[in-house]
Amino acid sequence: MDIKNIVMHVDVNSAFLSWQAAYDKQIGICNDIRDIPSVIGGNEKKRHGIVLAKSIPAKKMGIKTGESLMEARQKCKNLLIIPPNYDLYIKASKALRELLKEYSPNIDVFSIDECFLNFTGMEKLCKTPEDTAYKIKERIKEQFGFTVNIGVSVNKLLAKQASEFLKPDNVHTLYPEEIKDKLWPLPVEELFMVGRRTKPKLNRIGIYTIGQLANSDYELLSSVLKSHGRLIYNYAWGRDDSIFTGQNQIPFKGVGNGSTIHFDVEDASTAYKILLSLVETAAKRLRDAAMQCRVVSVGIKNKDFGYLSHQRKMLTFTNSTYELFKNIRELFDEAWNGKPIRHMNVRFTDLEIVSKKQITFFQDEYSMKMEKLDSTIDMIREKYGVNSLIRAEYIGSGLKPVLGGYPVDEYPDMKSIL
Ligand SMILES: [Mg+2]
Incomplete structure (x- = not known):
């Protein structure tokens, strides 16, 4: 069986x-x-x-x-x-994951506010999976003060569809035997991966509900929508063979920070200070997410709206403010044409999750010291505010030692594929 x-x-x-x-x-x-x-x-x-x-x-x-x-x-x-x-969202998201880990060690993060729990085998320890889902939901509400929807099924796709049913603060099941009654009557655009662009194409061939999609002509669908058509056809039947990968971080592609400057920056030393203040925030964000990056880039906008950018792939992954700034400064030196600057941005991409082993193995003593310094600075700033500890070169400079919040475009609509 x-x-x-x-x-x-x-x-x-x-x-x-x-x-x-x-x-x-x-x-x-x-x-x-x-x-x-x-x-x-x-x-x-x-x-x-x-x-x-x-x-x-x-x-x-x-x-x-x-x-x-x-x-x-x-x-x-x-x-x-x-x-x-x-900052708050990352903290809340982390706290939620920690709580969920008590119910299953096997969790895949789907976005900042969505997780999949592999509960296979765990159901023996509880009355029913739904009963546990209900308990989890209540505990989150009580402990954190926010509500969740939990969907329960046999694969990621169906569990996700189930959690979309009546909101907020609910537990729903969508087992294969329930697909006909619960999933098929819904408008086709409510199926995962049927987006704004796919919907009109489906409507044009007479498909308005998920049930109609499931019972449509597979060959026709395949010729109209190619592999995407085959994917959503299978989804309409609740078929999904995606596995748990141990993806335990919020999947974002890069971390960036930028600032428009209200005066002309005409000398490199002022530019360095601004770049460092941008790196401070972006690097901390990497560290908060337990990520490190390998590609760094810098962008410079001149007074006359000319735009220059430079990027490089570093030899190793890092999230150290010192290492990142060193690279950013070199990139800036290569890229800048000496024209007055009005905007600068930094960006860290090619991310990976920090693994403890790598750290101690490849690092020299100096960068290890710098990393310790980073974590100490992070701790102090978290406790007493970002301006509680500033680098000496900013004193009397009129420049902010730490710049920027978190740009919204870093979380591309909070989604990725299953
Ligand atoms: Mg949500």
Whole structure:
């Protein structure tokens, strides 16, 4: 007999908003932003600010995730717009994963607010998987103050579809025998991987529900949509053979930080200081995520909007502020043409998860010391604020020693494929 797999998908309800609300409560703010029309979004004054998360009252007013803050404001005059706080999200996401690990050591992170739990074999230790899912959900609510939906099934795809059913604060199952009743009546765009571009193509060949997709002509679908057609056909039948890979970090591709400068930078030493302040934030973000990078790049915008950028692949992976800055400074020297600078950015890509072994093996004594220094500085700044400890060269320079928050575009719509 086949051994049935049990998979759970845990999805934080309106994650950014819930995490902010939970944090507000912790610091003694009584008004819950979840109860009023509110959104998390970037800078309203900048044109590209978009809605990243919305409260249920905001949703009721027709506000959608991904639309511009300007559009959202038109729909609701007294909308509360809260800037994103990625530090908080990373902390909340980590805390959630730690709790989930108590229920299964086998967890794949899907995005900052979504995890898959491989519960296969664990069901022997509980009444039913649903019963445990319910307990997990209640514990998260009680311990952290935010709610989740949990989907339970036999593979990742079905578990994810199940967690999409009625929100918030719910547990749903979607076992293969339930597909016909629970999945097939839904509009086809509610199937994972059927996006805005696929939907009209399916509609054109008469497919409007997931059931119609499942019962459509496989050859036709395959000729219209190629391999993507075959994938979503199988998804409509609940077939998914993706495995657990031990992906235990938020899958983001790169970390970047940039700043527009309100005066002309005409000398390298000022430019270095600004670059260092950008590296400080971006490097800390790598360390917070237990990631290191191998590719560094620097971008420079001149007063006349000319743009130069340079990148390099380093010999080893690192997340040390010292190492990263050293490379950034060399890149800057190679790239800069001496024209007055108005904007600079740094970016770290080609990321990998830090593994303890590598660290001690390849590093020289100096960079090991620097790494210790990094973790000490991180600790002090976390405790007493970013400006509690600053590098001497910034004193009297009029420049900020640590620059920048977390740019939104670093989390490409919070998704990756299964
Ligand atoms: Mg979510």
